[in-house]
Amino acid sequence: MSAAPPPGPLPATLSTWMARQRWYTGKGREPRLEVVGALSLSATGDAPASTGDAEATSWLLRDVGAPAPVLYQVPLTVRPAPVPGLEHALVGGAGPFVYDGCHDPAGAAALLSAVVEERTLDGTGVGARGHRTGAATTVTGSRVLRGEQSNTSIIFDVADGATPVILKVFRVVQAGHNPDVEVQEALAAGGSTRVPRPLGDLLGWWPDGAARAEGHLAFAQEFLPGVQDAWRVALQALEHGTDFADRARALGEATAEVHAVLARTLPTADADAHARAAMLTGWRRRYAAAREAVPALAAHADAVEAVLRAGAAAPWPALQRVHGDYHLGQVLDVPGRGWVLLDFEGEPLRPLAERTAPDLPQRDVAGMLRSFDYAAGAGAVTAAADPARQSWAGRARLAFLDGYRAGGGRDPQADAELLRALELDKALYEAVYEARNRPDWLPIPLAGVTRLLG
Ligand SMILES: Nc1ncnc2c1ncn2[C@@H]1O[C@H](COP(=O)(O)OP(=O)(O)O)[C@@H](O)[C@H]1O
């Protein structure tokens, strides 16, 4: 790995540090960074946030060394003295000291205040504006969510009785409104309690050639404390031999309910010949990408093509907005409230324009079906072949489909060929995702591909 030093006042260690971050997409090489702009969070705009002796800035940095340049948001704080307890978040510097602004409580509070105090942030050629959609809250502390995440979420402690807050800081910034913000806000406005209450967002703008691009930088919402996502719950259920069918059925019902609200509140489109042809082209492109990442997949070319063509020729419903990357890690079974859906950002490896277009609701159904398979295959290398785990997944899959129909969704039995094509498409996407991020997990989607072609 080699890299030019980062520009301007940024610490020399920034590129090396970025290359180690979970959200950095250029795995295996250091970024070559170009400053697009810097948003001061400490003392700009209308209402300066109090960050004490920390100077907080959210940097927009473009990795021009990537095959297609990627724009990242990197909030940093600069401190005159080292902060005990923040050693893990030190980006560089030996005085002043530069920290990851999401981990530094001063940086985190400044980011949230930009949203809830509806601040306007000015930078050179760049800017951002906060927009509050829920009640304001006084925060008393913060911590970064642990675990696998494509972005960085900060959980804020609040005074007793107030709504806890989670702020998702989007790391890869793209032009266009982020579907996580847009879809959750539409669902909440449509009266759905199947999503956490949105509290506000930060919309940024930056130069894009001669034009000005605009996109979301952060999203604040109600935090649901003390609930594990269904991926972790499912793994525990598998370990203890506990059935998941009842919960899967309720999840199917909740999914159908959310699809109905989305069809009612956001634009839909006809599934005409043009839409079908575009979808088939997209599926074939994903297979080509999967073959490149995992050459062994080339052996299945004819069988893959047959499944995709059958899916494209099958009966289709109208297209509508969907979740887009639906899996067990995106849903919470909240006591007294039932299933709540998170993260409507869509698949991080897909361009934003594709993720915001009306799509097949069966894509979500297929995503969750794959996730039950994933849970059965996770853990030991031999897990995928374990008949008890396979039958656990089989029961959960059937119950989920049953619940989807009972909840008013289209009968999955009538959509068998479409679902098979979408499951295959998802498994091929997962093969690319795992090859890039978690090569040890690759056997799980590959077993899925084999099953779906079998
Ligand atoms: N509002 C929330 N309440 C409780 N937990 C949440 C909330 N939002 C996110 N989480 C937790 O954070 C995890 C990652 O959030 P997610 O939105 O999926 O981020 P990413 O898009 O970066 O993967 C979820 O799987 C869930 O466990």
Ligand SMILES: O=P(O)(O)O[C@H]1O[C@H](CO)[C@@H](O[C@H]2O[C@H](CO)[C@@H](O)[C@H](O)[C@H]2O)[C@H](O)[C@H]1O
């Ligand atoms: O949650 P993200 O939006 O970051 O989604 C990406 O990462 C997921 C992994 O964290 C990945 O999901 C795959 O692994 C999950 C278990 O970790 C499993 O529940 C999913 O079924 C499986 O697809 C997701 O595909 C990717 O887009």
